[in-house]
Amino acid sequence: MEERVQPVNSDQITRAYFDSLLLEMRHIDAVEPDTTLSLYGETFATPVMMAALSHLKGQGNEGDGMVQMAEGAKRAGAVNWAGMGDCDQFDRIAATGARSIKIIKPYADEKEVIIRLERAEEAGALAVGMDLDHAFAANGHPDRIHGLSMRPRTVEEVAAYVKRTRLPFIVKGVLSVTDAKKCLQAGVKGVVVSHHHNLMPSAVPPLMVLPAIVKAVEGAMPVFVDCGVQNGADVLKALLLGATAVSVGRPVMGAILEKGARGAAETISKITDELRGMMARTATPDLTHMDPSLLWTTQGRPLLDR
Numbered sequence: 001m002e003e004r005v006q007p008v009n010s011d012q013i014t015r016a017y018f019d020s021l022l023l024e025m026r027h028i029d030a031v032e033p034d035t036t037l038s039l040y041g042e043t044f045a046t047p048v049m050m051a052a053l054s055h056l057k058g059q060g061n062e063g064d065g066m067v068q069m070a071e072g073a074k075r076a077g078a079v080n081w082a083g084m085g086d087c088d089q090f091d092r093i094a095a096t097g098a099r100s101i102k103i104i105k106p107y108a109d110e111k112e113v114i115i116r117l118e119r120a121e122e123a124g125a126l127a128v129g130m131d132l133d134h135a136f137a138a139n140g141h142p143d144r145i146h147g148l149s150m151r152p153r154t155v156e157e158v159a160a161y162v163k164r165t166r167l168p169f170i171v172k173g174v175l176s177v178t179d180a181k182k183c184l185q186a187g188v189k190g191v192v193v194s195h196h197h198n199l200m201p202s203a204v205p206p207l208m209v210l211p212a213i214v215k216a217v218e219g220a221m222p223v224f225v226d227c228g229v230q231n232g233a234d235v236l237k238a239l240l241l242g243a244t245a246v247s248v249g250r251p252v253m254g255a256i257l258e259k260g261a262r263g264a265a266e267t268i269s270k271i272t273d274e275l276r277g278m279m280a281r282t283a284t285p286d287l288t289h290m291d292p293s294l295l296w297t298t299q300g301r302p303l304l305d306r
Helices: 010-020 065-076 087-095 110-123 155-164 175-187 208-217 233-239 251-258 259-282
Strands: 020-025 037-039 042-044 048-050 080-082 100-104 125-131 169-174 191-193 223-225 245-248 294-297
Touching: 010 110, 010 208, 020 080, 042 294, 048 065, 048 080, 048 100, 048 169, 048 191, 048 259, 065 080, 065 087, 065 100, 065 169, 065 251, 080 087, 087 100, 087 110, 100 223, 110 125, 110 155, 155 175, 175 191, 175 208, 208 223, 208 233, 233 245, 233 259, 245 251, 245 259
Parallel strands: 048 245, 080 100, 100 125, 125 169, 169 191, 191 223, 223 245
Antiparallel strands: 020 294, 037 042
């Protein structure tokens, strides 16, 4: 019997695409770079953000990794994101002083969504959002997470969330120009370009579709990126292609287990230092002066038309 070919892992495709992008060096007229990020009326030290992780184990037997991640973000001057978790946990996350974005699952029960929206507002979240890519399981039936059913949302429903909350509403899991334009139509205030860690095999790498999404939203909202970001070079590549800021997940997870909040802060700071070094050696002065002509392919051609 012939062995069935397995679908291609999207994380592997994403890593290969990152590595296929090469950078020019530029030194004349270079200056010491500024990594300051302005987002939703606030200022942060870095465009390197925590990812929207969930249920993290922290340092020590009683450690809450989600709270420790938030404490690390505060120390690093970074934006914190929080994934699945109860409202009381997000209260503890917000109490650290970290400016946090709460991402809510697309629960089938609308009451579950509204409760989390309202509690995130009360806790002082920077923004709220929904990871719409969790609507379906791999078998095409509605997803179930921790015993709770999910369902997809229409453009009209997304627009209703935008109007319901006084905070910026973000959609996570946008991996097409089609969905980006629907988010624009709904009045969304930010999108996360992501395949949610191989949620769908053979998914297009976020950085491959990023320029088209940035063009489609026409500057109307921030465009964030996650999936596979490991170092400062990865971050610069995403920023050059139009990302507003970039989330880091797995490198932070191991650091939190080992060192708690200090490990999370050190990881973000280290990647920011790497980014600053890459910016210095490409004559990139700050986040508002990103020149995509720095990028080349391994075939010896500029990535984008000059």
